[in-house]
Amino acid sequence: MLDVKVSERNGAAIVALAGELDISEVPDVEKQLKAVEQRRPSALVLDLRGLNFMDSSGLRVVLEADLRSRRESRRFALIPGPEPVHRVFLIALLDKRLEFIEDPSVVEGSR
Amino acid sequence: MDSTNLAEQNRELEGVELELARKTAIFKAALDCIIYMDHEGRILDFNPAAERTFGYKREDVVGRYLAETIIPPSLRQRHWDGLRRYFETGEAPVLGKRLELTGMRSDGTEIPVELAVIRVNVPGPPFFAGFIREISERKRLEERLRRAEERQRFLAEASSVLAKSLDFHETLTTVARLAVPRLADWCAVSIREDDGTVSQLAVAHVDPTKVEQAKALAERYPPDPDSPYGVHAVLRSGQSQLIREIPESMLQAAAKDEEHLRLLRELNLRSAMSVPMIARGKALGVISFISAESDHLYDESDLQLAEDLARRAAIAVDNARLFEERSYVARTLQQSLLPPKLPSVPGVELASLYRPAGEAFEVGGDFYDVFPSTGRTWAVVIGDVCGKGPDAASVTGLARHTIRAAAAEESRPSRILQTLNDAVLQQRTDHTFCTVAYVRMKSAHGGIALDVCCAGHPLPMILRADGAVEAVGAEGTLLGIFPDPELADRAGRLRPGDALVLYTDGLTDQHGPEGRLGRKGIEDALASSAGLDAASIAASLERAVMSGNGQPLQDDVALLVVRVLPADSRETR
Numbered sequence: 001m002l003d004v005k006v007s008e009r010n011g012a013a014i015v016a017l018a019g020e021l022d023i024s025e026v027p028d029v030e031k032q033l034k035a036v037e038q039r040r041p042s043a044l045v046l047d048l049r050g051l052n053f054m055d056s057s058g059l060r061v062v063l064e065a066d067l068r069s070r071r072e073s074r075r076f077a078l079i080p081g082p083e084p085v086h087r088v089f090l091i092a093l094l095d096k097r098l099e100f101i102e103d104p105s106v107v108e109g110s111r
Numbered sequence: 112m113d114s115t116n117l118a119e120q121n122r123e124l125e126g127v128e129l130e131l132a133r134k135t136a137i138f139k140a141a142l143d144c145i146i147y148m149d150h151e152g153r154i155l156d157f158n159p160a161a162e163r164t165f166g167y168k169r170e171d172v173v174g175r176y177l178a179e180t181i182i183p184p185s186l187r188q189r190h191w192d193g194l195r196r197y198f199e200t201g202e203a204p205v206l207g208k209r210l211e212l213t214g215m216r217s218d219g220t221e222i223p224v225e226l227a228v229i230r231v232n233v234p235g236p237p238f239f240a241g242f243i244r245e246i247s248e249r250k251r252l253e254e255r256l257r258r259a260e261e262r263q264r265f266l267a268e269a270s271s272v273l274a275k276s277l278d279f280h281e282t283l284t285t286v287a288r289l290a291v292p293r294l295a296d297w298c299a300v301s302i303r304e305d306d307g308t309v310s311q312l313a314v315a316h317v318d319p320t321k322v323e324q325a326k327a328l329a330e331r332y333p334p335d336p337d338s339p340y341g342v343h344a345v346l347r348s349g350q351s352q353l354i355r356e357i358p359e360s361m362l363q364a365a366a367k368d369e370e371h372l373r374l375l376r377e378l379n380l381r382s383a384m385s386v387p388m389i390a391r392g393k394a395l396g397v398i399s400f401i402s403a404e405s406d407h408l409y410d411e412s413d414l415q416l417a418e419d420l421a422r423r424a425a426i427a428v429d430n431a432r433l434f435e436e437r438s439y440v441a442r443t444l445q446q447s448l449l450p451p452k453l454p455s456v457p458g459v460e461l462a463s464l465y466r467p468a469g470e471a472f473e474v475g476g477d478f479y480d481v482f483p484s485t486g487r488t489w490a491v492v493i494g495d496v497c498g499k500g501p502d503a504a505s506v507t508g509l510a511r512h513t514i515r516a517a518a519a520e521e522s523r524p525s526r527i528l529q530t531l532n533d534a535v536l537q538q539r540t541d542h543t544f545c546t547v548a549y550v551r552m553k554s555a556h557g558g559i560a561l562d563v564c565c566a567g568h569p570l571p572m573i574l575r576a577d578g579a580v581e582a583v584g585a586e587g588t589l590l591g592i593f594p595d596p597e598l599a600d601r602a603g604r605l606r607p608g609d610a611l612v613l614y615t616d617g618l619t620d621q622h623g624p625e626g627r628l629g630r631k632g633i634e635d636a637l638a639s640s641a642g643l644d645a646a647s648i649a650a651s652l653e654r655a656v657m658s659g660n661g662q663p664l665q666d667d668v669a670l671l672v673v674r675v676l677p678a679d680s681r682e683t684r
Contacts, residue, residue: 056497092567092589093597
């Protein structure tokens with residue numbers, strides 16, 4: 001079960017995920033992310049603090065959002081989730097490839 | 112007598128005569144039967160409607176006992192008991208109520224009737240007036256309505272049965288059993304197999320011994336494929352057949368000999384329907400309904416129901432067949448993506464586990480491989496492609512083959528995985544990625560030297576002979592997304608009795624009784640397997656992951672165990 005909350009702060013879109021992100025939730029999350037991206041926010045923040053599980057399919061969603069953001073010249077950042085979730089990124093050394101931030105204010109007003 | 116009295120008397124008489132005339136008119140003209148009965152049960156009067164309904168003339172029944180005329184033998188005792196009870200206790204439950212009973216005509220036929228009885232008080236013992244209506248027609252309509260409701264209920268039940276299972280043998284057998292005895296005394300389902308032969312899938316009757324008899328009969332006298340009636344004919348034409356009343360001539364035509372004819376007659380077949388199951392324009396089989404003991408003669412509405420059922424059954428069979436085909440394809444594909452069996456590696460015992468999650472027709476994304484490599488080394492690899500289905504499967508195939516090819520040229524695991532990374536990047540445009548753990552093993556003095564590289568994959572674990580558990584290798588970037596993944600080789604060592612365990616995250620992510628197994632869960636399961644052989648270690652991990660409250664696997668699980676044989680067993684090799 002996954003809960004997706006979208007909010008906006010000073011031009012940056014914040015997508016907060018809560019619950020479990022696995023293969024069954026992927027289509028819905030992707031749809032919502034793309035809807036947010038269409039509104040051309042200056043930055044996109046994925047808040048993972050509410051997640052208690054994420055597997056490789058969730059990772060793929062994140063990687064693709066990152067690739068899209070790069071293509072569309074948009075800043076993309078993640079707020080790390082709890083240890084079991086963040087570990088997925090650490091095992092793949094993605095903490096060095098993706099931007100992880102403390103809270104959304106870091107990206108507000110960015111270009 | 113004076114004139115006023117006479118006039119009054121005359122007027123009274125006129126009034127009475129008028130009254131009498133009216134009542135006589137009612138009695139004679141009433142559509143319902145009116146029968147008067149005295150306190151001893153004898154018929155006092157019998158109106159023309161009663162004459163018509165029961166087939167007696169008034170003068171033939173007046174004075175005779177009701178019980179001996181219009182009451183059927185089975186109900187006579189009740190009638191006498193009721194009369195006696197009334198006169199003994201004053202109680203008569205039948206008075207003032209509308210009852211449904213059976214009456215009997217003069218020719219002995221029994222008819223359903225509706226009855227109301229009242230007591231008429233007169234000086235002396237009372238007599239009874241009964242108003243009777245024949246309700247055969249109403250009963251017939253009620254029966255038809257009941258049958259129609261029964262049919263709808265049956266159809267709803269059958270539909271839910273058909274939707275439940277993808278094993279069509281099982282479903283059709285259940286449907287045949289459901290049809291009996293509600294729709295038919297006998298129900299048989301035949302299927303056309305892939306090779307064109309027609310086989311009887313299910314036969315149902317309430318009495319299982321009769322089913323055996325019917326099967327034996329069919330075996331001894333198989334149906335004639337050229338007959339204009341029956342399963343073969345319906346399959347050929349794609350049209351239903353309704354035989355409202357099975358004539359003797361049909362039995363004779365079907366019978367192959369006297370004995371056969373006798374057996375057929377014994378079955379008491381009265382009426383039959385055969386309907387084809389058609390899906391996507393093809394006749395897949397036939398459902399046959401036969402009425403025997405229940406004496407029901409099938410009509411158009413029965414046939415419509417049968418055809419409706421056959422339509423739904425056909426879709427279920429078609430879907431089940433498609434599912435089976437896809438499962439077969441997937442299983443075959445899956446088999447081709449796995450090493451057919453683990454090779455024999457000197458000095459080492461191997462065990463593996465592979466459990467794909469998901470439906471039987473989905474191909475999993477986990478893979479593993481064990482193969483000889485350059486410089487008298489062995490490679491042990493495990494990987495996980497993100498995704499399911501044919502896309503993931505093709506990357507799985509790409510991964511295994513690229514790794515093997517690269518390993519023939521290059522000895523360093525990090526270089527081999529870099530090659531794989533480039534291959535996936537180049538050949539895929541959909542951001543499919545994979546994680547891999549690659550271990551190169553070389554026989555070294557007193558054990559096996561390991562060279563480990565992990566790309567985005569959980570680090571392999573080593574279970575030492577003394578029960579200690581540790582990880583080996585360094586984390587690396589997953590493959591197929593970035594052109595410059597970080598990949599590092601790390602050394603390790605296995606001594607005799609040590610075991611190396613490679614696994615995919617399906618193992619750690621599976622829900623157990625206390626939440627996900629996690630790395631800790633794996634470590635604990637391994638620690639408790641100290642000293643066991645490779646197969647037992649694999650089994651112990653399998654138990655740990657499968658014991659989670661019977662939940663289906665959420666993700667594929669693959670694992671490889673490589674154990675260095677303990678010193679004493681090695682020497683005997």
